[in-house]
Amino acid sequence: MSEKASSAAASLFDLRTVIAILFAFYGVVLTIMGFVTATPENTAKSGGLNLNLWTGIGMLILAAIFIVWARAKPLGADAPPPGDDDRPPTHH
Amino acid sequence: MLVAATDLRLNTTWIDYVLVAFYFVLVLGIGVLARRSVSSSLDFLLSGRSLPAWVTGLAFISANLGAIELIGMTANGAQYGLPTVHYYWIGAIPAMVFLGIVMMPFYYGSKARSVPEFLQKRFNHTTQRVNAVTFALSSVLIAGVNLFALGLVMEALLGWSLAVAIPVAALVVLSYTFLGGLSAAIYNEVLQFFVILALLIPLTVGGLARVGGWTGLQEKIIAAGNEAELHAWPGTPLTGIDNPFWSVVGIVFGLGFVLSFGYWTTNFAEVQRALSAKDMSAARRTPIIGAYPKALIPLVIVVPGMIAAVLVPALTAAKAGQPSDVTYNNALSLLMNEVLPNGVLGVALAGLLAAFMAGMAANVSSLNTVFTYDIWQDWLHPGKDDRYYLQVGRAVTVIGCLLAIGTAAIAGSYSNLMDYIQSLFSFFNAPLFAIFILGLFWKRMTGTAGWTGLISGTIAAVIIDVLVRTGVLDLSSQAGSFVGASAAFIVGVIVAVIVSMVTQPKPDSELVGLTWSLTSKEDRSHGPDGAATSVLTNPVALGAGVILLTIILYIVV
Numbered sequence: 001m002s003e004k005a006s007s008a009a010a011s012l013f014d015l016r017t018v019i020a021i022l023f024a025f026y027g028v029v030l031t032i033m034g035f036v037t038a039t040p041e042n043t044a045k046s047g048g049l050n051l052n053l054w055t056g057i058g059m060l061i062l063a064a065i066f067i068v069w070a071r072a073k074p075l076g077a078d079a080p081p082p083g084d085d086d087r088p089p090t091h092h
Numbered sequence: 093m094l095v096a097a098t099d100l101r102l103n104t105t106w107i108d109y110v111l112v113a114f115y116f117v118l119v120l121g122i123g124v125l126a127r128r129s130v131s132s133s134l135d136f137l138l139s140g141r142s143l144p145a146w147v148t149g150l151a152f153i154s155a156n157l158g159a160i161e162l163i164g165m166t167a168n169g170a171q172y173g174l175p176t177v178h179y180y181w182i183g184a185i186p187a188m189v190f191l192g193i194v195m196m197p198f199y200y201g202s203k204a205r206s207v208p209e210f211l212q213k214r215f216n217h218t219t220q221r222v223n224a225v226t227f228a229l230s231s232v233l234i235a236g237v238n239l240f241a242l243g244l245v246m247e248a249l250l251g252w253s254l255a256v257a258i259p260v261a262a263l264v265v266l267s268y269t270f271l272g273g274l275s276a277a278i279y280n281e282v283l284q285f286f287v288i289l290a291l292l293i294p295l296t297v298g299g300l301a302r303v304g305g306w307t308g309l310q311e312k313i314i315a316a317g318n319e320a321e322l323h324a325w326p327g328t329p330l331t332g333i334d335n336p337f338w339s340v341v342g343i344v345f346g347l348g349f350v351l352s353f354g355y356w357t358t359n360f361a362e363v364q365r366a367l368s369a370k371d372m373s374a375a376r377r378t379p380i381i382g383a384y385p386k387a388l389i390p391l392v393i394v395v396p397g398m399i400a401a402v403l404v405p406a407l408t409a410a411k412a413g414q415p416s417d418v419t420y421n422n423a424l425s426l427l428m429n430e431v432l433p434n435g436v437l438g439v440a441l442a443g444l445l446a447a448f449m450a451g452m453a454a455n456v457s458s459l460n461t462v463f464t465y466d467i468w469q470d471w472l473h474p475g476k477d478d479r480y481y482l483q484v485g486r487a488v489t490v491i492g493c494l495l496a497i498g499t500a501a502i503a504g505s506y507s508n509l510m511d512y513i514q515s516l517f518s519f520f521n522a523p524l525f526a527i528f529i530l531g532l533f534w535k536r537m538t539g540t541a542g543w544t545g546l547i548s549g550t551i552a553a554v555i556i557d558v559l560v561r562t563g564v565l566d567l568s569s570q571a572g573s574f575v576g577a578s579a580a581f582i583v584g585v586i587v588a589v590i591v592s593m594v595t596q597p598k599p600d601s602e603l604v605g606l607t608w609s610l611t612s613k614e615d616r617s618h619g620p621d622g623a624a625t626s627v628l629t630n631p632v633a634l635g636a637g638v639i640l641l642t643i644i645l646y647i648v649v
Contacts, residue, residue: 022283033433043433045302045431046298
């Protein structure tokens with residue numbers, strides 16, 4: 001287990017971006033469904049709440065939080081240990 | 093006078109499947125992306141010890157938040173009500189904090205790559221090998237349980253046959269763990285954590301809205317004559333012990349000490365998540381960060397179970413002792429169908445499938461590490477270069493998944509999966525915890541005592557299990573596994589003490605950093621690289637915080 005081999009994992013893509021992508025997509029789909037399919041019998045299932053709409057909005061907020069966090073503290077800025085290879089994060 | 097057959101199939105539409113498919117694309121994408129970061133066996137098997145604490149902390153909890161947990165605990169919520177919270181609070185939080193604050197400095201500080209390797213450093217090679225082999229065996233068996241349970245759900249919810257569902261599920265887990273190793277497994281566990289919450293939170297909110305909020309739920313449960321289910325203590329419905337005092341004793345000592353400390357502190361599938369953290373401070377914070385969601389999650393697991401029991405007619409009937417074609421194990425999916433509209437339902441289905449894969453991926457990725465390092469590298473084929481062991485790690489992933497398909501068949505032959513799991517646990521974890529604690533606090537304990545304690549503890553648990561199964565001991569399976577775990581613990585300690593008296597202990601110089609009394613206070617707190625500057629990065633402050641949170645939660649409910 002050499003020291004330089006482990007440096008590759010330090011430049012692993014940013015998981016926060018992946019979480020943001022997932023919940024942005026889910027959030028958009030559910031929010032649209034919340035507006036389109038909010039028939040009385042659908043909302044009656046959840047006691048009158050428009051569950052798709054509210055879940056969708058919640059997911060969009062979660063996605064936004066992760067985007068802001070990833071922007072505010074990018075991976076490289078999280079101080080790789082000294083002597084480590086200083087490659088920038090490789091996510092796209 | 094059977095009621096009409098309850099339809100267990102989810103009312104899914106194409107949009108639900110689009111949401112599920114998108115999730116799977118990301119899961120496999122993580123495997124492909126993580127592959128680029130794998131250039132050594134340490135990258136593959138321990139994520140190059142590079143992950144931040146929030147990632148390992150959430151993976152720590154997600155590896156435990158498998159489908160058996162999800163389905164089993166909503167079932168318990170439906171059957172026993174609020175006392176189920178003990179599994180999350182007293183049955184997990186103290187042990188998780190103990191792992192982070194007391195034990196992690198020894199695990200992480202010893203630079204061991206696995207629990208068996210730590211045992212080699214503290215005891216000897218025989219102890220390492222005994223533990224590695226039993227761990228590999230139990231991992232493959234438990235992966236089979238996860239796989240079988242996943243197949244059951246896909247069969248019930250989607251109409252897939254077991255013969256199709258089990259290999260398909262195994263293939264998905266195989267592809268991402270094969271490509272990206274532990275990093276892919278851990279990253280997916282973090283993603284799974286959020287998707288599982290996206291299942292549980294809308295389900296709880298929608299369910300509560302249906303029954304008229306928390307007060308509406310209370311009224312309905314009291315009306316059904318089950319008021320004891322609304323109080324966590326003394327928890328007699330859960331323990332089956334009628335005397336309230338002994339019921340509390342059973343919860344505090346049985347669940348809170350032997351079972352919980354044994355599971356959380358020695359189970360490598362969990363500990364491995366902390367060992368992959370980037371420094372000592374992050375490793376110590378891993379189980380403690382995981383403890384916060386663990387303390388809060390019963391609010392969205394136990395409560396939906398309670399809602400299902402009053403809202404779903406077939407379950408209400410079952411609970412009132414009338415004939416019914418559903419069991420408590422169906423509570424989660426029945427409530428999903430009852431409450432969730434299409435859209436959220438697709439997200440929930442993705443969350444459920446995610447939970448199954450989380451459990452199995454944790455089994456497979458920890459099996460990888462133990463087999464490659466402890467069995468192959470240290471024992472059977474030492475001295476090869478690192479690329480060779482990386483190849484072995486990948487090969488073990490494939491073989492592990494194939495074996496899991498086989499052990500899924502064994503799991504299928506047991507009528508109650510939870511009993512099976514509990515038995516496995518009393519065989520393997522309880523004796524391990526015994527020698528671990530003894531070895532940590534008693535430097536006189538010898539290497540020979542390590543493995544003899546392990547084996548005798550396991551034998552004690554197996555004997556109890558056989559006695560309970562054959563009816564010689566008249567105990568319920570739940571009580572049987574608790575007695576088995578206690579017996580394993582006690583026998584393990586007694587044998588280890590006796591053997592230590594007649595064998596030669598290791599010299600003190602070899603035990604520095606491995607036993608409490610020979611490790612300096614500084615090394616027990618942070619080590620040289622521990623950067624703990626604020627309250628938020630201080631493991632002790634974080635640990636105190638979550639204990640306080642748990643006490644407040646107990647007072648509130």
